[in-house]
Amino acid sequence: SKFLCDQWMCEKGFLECPNEIKPWWWNLTVKRLHLSSPLTFAPFLSCQKVIRILREKAFDQAPVTNESGEILGMVTLGSILSSVQEGKVKLSDPVSMVLCKDFNQVYLTDNLGKLSCILNRHNFALLVHDHTKYEADGSVCPRQMVFGVVTAIDLLNFITTHEGQDHPQS
Numbered sequence: 001s002k003f004l005c006d007q008w009m010c011e012k013g014f015l016e017c018p019n020e021i022k023p024w025w026w027n028l029t030v031k032r033l034h035l036s037s038p039l040t041f042a043p044f045l046s047c048q049k050v051i052r053i054l055r056e057k058a059f060d061q062a063p064v065t066n067e068s069g070e071i072l073g074m075v076t077l078g079s080i081l082s083s084v085q086e087g088k089v090k091l092s093d094p095v096s097m098v099l100c101k102d103f104n105q106v107y108l109t110d111n112l113g114k115l116s117c118i119l120n121r122h123n124f125a126l127l128v129h130d131h132t133k134y135e136a137d138g139s140v141c142p143r144q145m146v147f148g149v150v151t152a153i154d155l156l157n158f159i160t161t162h163e164g165q166d167h168p169q170s
Helices: 006-011 045-055 075-085 112-121 154-161
Strands: 059-067 071-076 105-107 124-134 142-149
Touching: 045 075, 059 112, 059 142, 071 124, 075 105, 105 112, 112 124, 112 142, 112 154, 124 154, 142 154
Parallel strands: 105 124
Antiparallel strands: 059 071, 124 142
């Protein structure tokens, strides 16, 4: 019955989020955030190594991709912690064993209003870009590339940095 949930419909782009008064940034695109390059992990890295890197880089989560850049899922410190606590994995196990495959995606062309609706209910959204890969056998494979991970602090930083300035609507 997800179609009965307006918040879910907004997150998936089927409805516009129900905000009576739209702030100045609402219709600007995600591209305006100027996010840094993403940190990604290979699926065979150990959970322990991923924890160390996330801690060093001060991140809570990151995408896990295969050799060709295909998104396999997200790893979060919370998913590692709960899996270790429940005895499902050991710290020496590959990070591929603790992937979150249910995450929200946004595109550079989506508006910040949509992103805001997602971030009201979720800790992050994965910024992706669709591309087409042609294989040696002539087959065509649609793929998604990771452009970044967007969190509430990214949106808040943009809003507070640009508050009170002239705001172009693109």
